[in-house]
Amino acid sequence: MNEKHVLILGAGFAGLELAVRLSETLADEVSVTLIDQNGAFYFGYSKLDVLLGRKTAGEVLLPYADIAKDGVDFRQERVTSIDPETRRVETDRQSYESDVLVVALGADYDFAATPGFTEGGFEYYSLAGAERLRDALPEFQSGTIVIGILGHPFKCPPAPFEGALLLHDYLERRGIREAAEIRVLGPMAAPVPVTKEVSQSILDALAARGIEYVPNQHITALDSESKQVRLAEGANVPYDLFVGIPVHRVPGVVEASGLAVDGWIPVDRTNLATRFADVYALGDVAGAPTAKAGVFAESAAAVVADDIAARLRGGASPRPWEGAGSCYIEFGGGAVGKVEANFLGGPAPTARLVGPSLELAKEKEAFGATRRERWFGRAG
Ligand SMILES: Cc1cc2nc3c(=O)[nH]c(=O)nc-3n(C[C@H](O)[C@H](O)[C@H](O)COP(=O)(O)OP(=O)(O)OC[C@H]3O[C@@H](n4cnc5c(N)ncnc54)[C@H](O)[C@@H]3O)c2cc1C
Numbered sequence: 001m002n003e004k005h006v007l008i009l010g011a012g013f014a015g016l017e018l019a020v021r022l023s024e025t026l027a028d029e030v031s032v033t034l035i036d037q038n039g040a041f042y043f044g045y046s047k048l049d050v051l052l053g054r055k056t057a058g059e060v061l062l063p064y065a066d067i068a069k070d071g072v073d074f075r076q077e078r079v080t081s082i083d084p085e086t087r088r089v090e091t092d093r094q095s096y097e098s099d100v101l102v103v104a105l106g107a108d109y110d111f112a113a114t115p116g117f118t119e120g121g122f123e124y125y126s127l128a129g130a131e132r133l134r135d136a137l138p139e140f141q142s143g144t145i146v147i148g149i150l151g152h153p154f155k156c157p158p159a160p161f162e163g164a165l166l167l168h169d170y171l172e173r174r175g176i177r178e179a180a181e182i183r184v185l186g187p188m189a190a191p192v193p194v195t196k197e198v199s200q201s202i203l204d205a206l207a208a209r210g211i212e213y214v215p216n217q218h219i220t221a222l223d224s225e226s227k228q229v230r231l232a233e234g235a236n237v238p239y240d241l242f243v244g245i246p247v248h249r250v251p252g253v254v255e256a257s258g259l260a261v262d263g264w265i266p267v268d269r270t271n272l273a274t275r276f277a278d279v280y281a282l283g284d285v286a287g288a289p290t291a292k293a294g295v296f297a298e299s300a301a302a303v304v305a306d307d308i309a310a311r312l313r314g315g316a317s318p319r320p321w322e323g324a325g326s327c328y329i330e331f332g333g334g335a336v337g338k339v340e341a342n343f344l345g346g347p348a349p350t351a352r353l354v355g356p357s358l359e360l361a362k363e364k365e366a367f368g369a370t371r372r373e374r375w376f377g378r379a380g
Contacts, residue, residue, distance in 0.1 A: 004030045004312060007089060007098035009079050011036035011064060013294035014104035014283030014301050016375045021305035023069035029312055030100075031071055035091060037078040039064060041375070043368055044156055044294055047130040048330065052166060057127050066376040079105065082257040084276035100278045100308055103265060104301075105254055107155060107284040107292060109246035114150045120224025121148075121242040124163060125155065133243065137170065142179035143240025146229055148219045149186035151247035155284060155292045157192050158329040158339060160184055160245050161202050161213070167243075168209045169332030182210070185217040185229065185237065194291070195351040198339055202353075205331060219244075248292070250285055262287070269344060270320035271307040272300050280304050288323065290343040295325030320344070328364040331356040336364050 006022060008015045011034050019034045046060035064074045077091035087101040109125060111118050122136060123129040145167060149160050164184050171177040184191075184206070190199035191213055206213055218232035222244075228236040250260045259265045259274065264287030267274055272282045282288075282304055283297035290296045299321065306318030323343035328336050337356035343349045354360065372378040 004099040005097070006030045006032045006100045006102065006308065007087070007096050008032060008034045008102045008104060009082070009089065010104035010106055010283070010285070011038075011041060011074065012104060012106050012283060012297065014106075014297035015102070016041065016067075016371075017298045017301035018102060018104065018282070018305055019067075019072045020069055020375055021302060022308065023072050025305060025309055026312065027071040030308070032073065033096060033098075034064075034067070034072055034074045035077050035079060035089075035096075036064060036074070037076070039076050042127065043371075044159075045328065045364075047124050047127060048162065048166060050127060050130040051124045051134050051163075052170065053134055057131055060127075062372060062376050062378070066378065068377055079253050082253060082259065084257055084259050084274065084279045087276075087278060098278075100280070102304065103254065103259065103274075103279065103281040103285055104283045104297070105251045105285050107248040108251045110151075110249045111246055113247040113249075114219065114221060114244065116222030116224050117150065117242075117244050117246070120222040120227070121244045123244050123246055125159075125246055136241075140180075140241050141176060144181045144183065144238060145241045145243065146237060146239040147182070147184045147243045147245070148217075148229060149184070149188070149245045150219055151245075152187050153292050154245050154248050156327060157194075157291050157293070158202065158327060160186065161191055161206065162329045162331075163243065164206060164211050165209065165332045166330055168211060182212075183237075184211065184213045185219060185231075186213065186215060187218050189215050192339070192351065194341070194343070194349045198351050198353045201337075205356075209332075248284075254285060260287075269323075270303075271317065272304050272321065273307070280307075288321075289349075290323035291327070291341065293325065293327050295327060296323055296343075299323070299325050323349075326354075328360070328367070329353075329356075330361075334358055334361055336360040338363070 040061035042060045049055040081090040087098045122133040191202040221230045265281035282300040284292040303321040322345035326338045335356035341351040
C-alpha cells in the first residue's frame with residue numbers, strides 16, 4: 001500500500017495524542033513525522049508544582065526520546081516556515097513534504113506586548129518563569145500581590161485563579177497571609193465568562209480567602225520604578241509583587257505562514273480542518289470556540305485522527321467535535337476541583353464545577369499518569 005505521510009508540527013497535548021491515535025489505528029497506512037523544537041514535554045499544570053517547590057523543573061520533563069510508537073518518527077527540530085498551499089515545511093535542519101499537514105504549535109507568549117512586564121513582573125506560564133517566581137517568593141514579606149491577566153484568550157481559564165488560591169495557601173503556611181493583600185485584575189467581566197455558575201463558585205472561593213477579583217481591567221503597562229499597574233481605564237494600581245498572565249499569540253512561524261486570521265487559525269469546528277486542503281489545526285493555535293486547554297486539544301486530536309482515517313478509507317465522517325473536557329483547578333490544602341465543560345455539543349456551551357475534594361486530587365494524579373503511560377510508555 002502507498003503510505004501517506006502525515007506531518008505533525010508540535011508535540012504538545014494535541015500533537016502527542018494525534019500521533020499515538022494514528023499509530024493505533026492507521027500504522028500500516030500512514031507514516032507520521034512528529035516535530036517539536038524541545039527535547040521534552042511537560043504538562044501545563046506542572047508549572048504549579050515547580051512554582052510551589054513540589055517538584056524541580058527536571059522532574060516534570062518527559063523526554064520525547066521515550067516515544068516508541070509504530071509508524072511515528074519524532075524529530076527535535078525548529079519549524080521555520082510553513083506553506084499551507086503545498087504542505088511543505090522547512091525546519092532548522094531540513095524540509096518536508098506531506099500528504100496531510102497538522103499544525104499543533106500551541107500558543108506563544110508576547111511579553112513585549114505589555115511594556116514594563118519583563119522588567120517589573122513575574123509569571124508562572126513558562127517553566128523558566130515558574131522557577132523565577134519560586135525563587136523570588138521567599139523574599140516577599142508583606143504588601144499587595146497583583147495577579148494581572150494581560151490579554152484574552154489565555155491558556156487554562158481557571159489557572160490565574162488557581163494561582164491566587166495557591167499563593168494564599170503558600171502565604172498562610174509562612175504565617176504572613178495577614179500581612180498581604182491578593183487581587184486578581186482581568187479584562188473579563190467574570191472569571192470564567194462562559195458560565196455564571198462556575199464564575200460564582202470561583203468568586204466565592206476567592207472571597208472566602210479574602211481575595212478580590214476586579215473585572216473589566218485592561219492592563220496596558222507596568223511602571224516598575226513606581227510599582228504601579230497602568231490601566232487603559234486611566235487609573236493606576238499599586239503593587240509590591242506583580243504576577244502576570246502574559247498576552248498569548250500564535251507562534252511567529254504560524255503568523256508568517258498566512259494561516260492565522262484575526263490572531264488564530266480558523267478551523268471547521270466539526271473536524272478542525274483549515275481552509276487549506278489537507279491541512280488541520282488543533283489545540284491552542286486554533287481559533288476554535290473553546291477554551292485553550294490541554295483536554296480540548298486532546299479531544300480535538302481524536303476527531304482529527306478519525307477524520308484522517310475516514311478520508312483514507314473512504315468511510316463516513318466522524319461525529320463532530322464537541323469541544324468537551326474537564327480542567328482541574330487546585331484550591332489549596334491539597335483539594336482539587338474540576339470544571340467539566342462542553343462548548344460545542346449543544347445549543348450553548350455548558351460548564352459545571354465539581355468538588356473541590358481530596359478525591360479529585362487523586363483523579364488529577366491519575367490523569368497525568370495515564371498520559372505519561374499512553375504517550376511515553378512510563379508507568380506510575
Ligand atoms: C499554569 C498552567 C496550568 C494549566 N493547567 C491545565 C490543566 O489543568 N488542564 C489542561 O487541560 N490544560 C492546562 N493548561 C493548558 C495546557 O497546557 C495547554 O492548553 C496545552 O498544552 C495546549 O496543547 P497544544 O498541543 O495545543 O500546545 P502545546 O502543549 O503548547 O504544544 C505546542 C508545541 O509546539 C512546539 N512549538 C512551538 N513552536 C514551534 C516551532 N517553531 N518549531 C517546533 N516546535 C514548536 C512547542 O515546543 C510545544 O511543545 C495549563 C496551562 C498553564 C500555563
